[in-house]
Amino acid sequence: MxxxxxxxxxxxxxxxxxxxEDSAPKDLPLFEQLVYSLCREDAEAAAANIAFEQLKERFFDFNEIRVSTAREVSLCFEGLSDPRARALRLISLLQDIFEATYGFDFEALAKKGAKTAQKQLARYKSVNDFSLAWIGLRGFAEHTIxxxxxxxxxxxxxxxxxxxxxxxxxxxxxxxxxxxxxxxxxxxxxxxxxxxxxxxxxxxxxxxxCPLKKTCPESGKTPTAPVKAAKPKAPKKPR
Ligand code: SF4
Missing domain, CATH: 1.10.1670 (Endonuclease Iii, domain 2)
Structure with missing residues (x-):
């Protein structure tokens, strides 16, 4: 107890x-909520929102993102961790969805409810537990974390x-x-x-x-990265 x-x-x-203020985009269609979940994973809301907006502004549509290079897409993820991995994951997701449905419209799926939608989306290899729960919480107001x-x-x-x-x-x-x-x-x-x-x-x-430092038992005990030794300077040539 x-x-x-x-x-x-x-x-x-x-x-x-x-x-x-909750700054996550409101009332996104299910497909966009899924894309947004890739932006939000391991990212603060403000940075994820910028990435999501850039994806929509820099490309004509999601199909253009699908056929773009990882480098082009990764530019939208600058400011988030591992932009290239995020870009590759998004392109892979779009490709898998396109091959399965020939488009990016999940509205019919959304009408089937959270459980059916999550079960179907879980088939895509780029959709992980975070994305499924994000859709459940934000797309369907389900009790999930x-x-x-x-x-x-x-x-x-x-x-x-x-x-x-x-x-x-x-x-x-x-x-x-x-x-x-x-x-x-x-x-x-x-x-x-x-x-x-x-x-x-x-x-x-x-x-x-950290605002939790007074109650956190691990405060000050977390691993530290070894400090990289500075490269020795090349000796000056004698004149
Ligand atoms: S380990 Fe440090 S940063 Fe993490 S919650 Fe505890 S006090 Fe905060």
Whole structure:
């Protein structure tokens, strides 16, 4: 019971970190919500929103993105982690969808409800647990918690889930779903993702500035990356 109480307090602390205004795009069609989920994974809302807008502004449509190079698409993801990997994943997703449906219209699928849509979208190899849960929460207002790697790591470190559980995205999502009431799900996701991406890095976490530093048992104990030794300067040639 004590652990449950402290976890509920932690949940409240995380929810408090959510930005006052929810800046995720509203009322996106299901297909665009899926594309947006690729932008939001391991990214703060503001940076993801810029990437998503650039995808829509720089290309005529999603089919043009499908036939573009990873380098061209990755320019939209500058400012997010691993722009090239994101571009390759998006192009692969668009290609798979195009081959399966000859277009990018999921409105008929959206009308079938969350479970059917998630089951069908899970067949695409670029659609992961985060994207499916993101669609569930944001597209269908389902009670679910999308978990990316930054959120998973942070949830384990602050003690919201057990360390073993935090090694697996799906297990972390299920554990958090039982802990977070539906009414707080959006704010919780926004808060935990912000802390995870901005402060709680794999290495060299910014615990000093983290808003959870006073309650986090791992504060100041996270791995540090070895400092790269400076290349020795070539000796000057004698004149
Ligand atoms: S105090 Fe450090 S380890 Fe704990 S959540 Fe914040 S950044 Fe992560």
């Amino acid at each position: 004590a652990a449950t109480m402290s976890r509920q307090k932690l949940v409240s602390q995380v929810v408090e970190q959510a930005p006052q 999308p978990v990316d790697s930054a959120m998973r790591r942070c949830a384990g470190r602050i003690g919201l889930v057990e360390p073993e559980c935090a090694k697996d995205t799906e297990e972390t999502r299920v554990a958090l779903e039982t802990l977070i009431p539906q009414a707080k799900a959006v704010a919780f996701v926004e808060g935990l993702q912000l802390i995870g991406v901005r402060f709680c890095h794999e290495q060299n976490s910014d615990c000093t500035n």
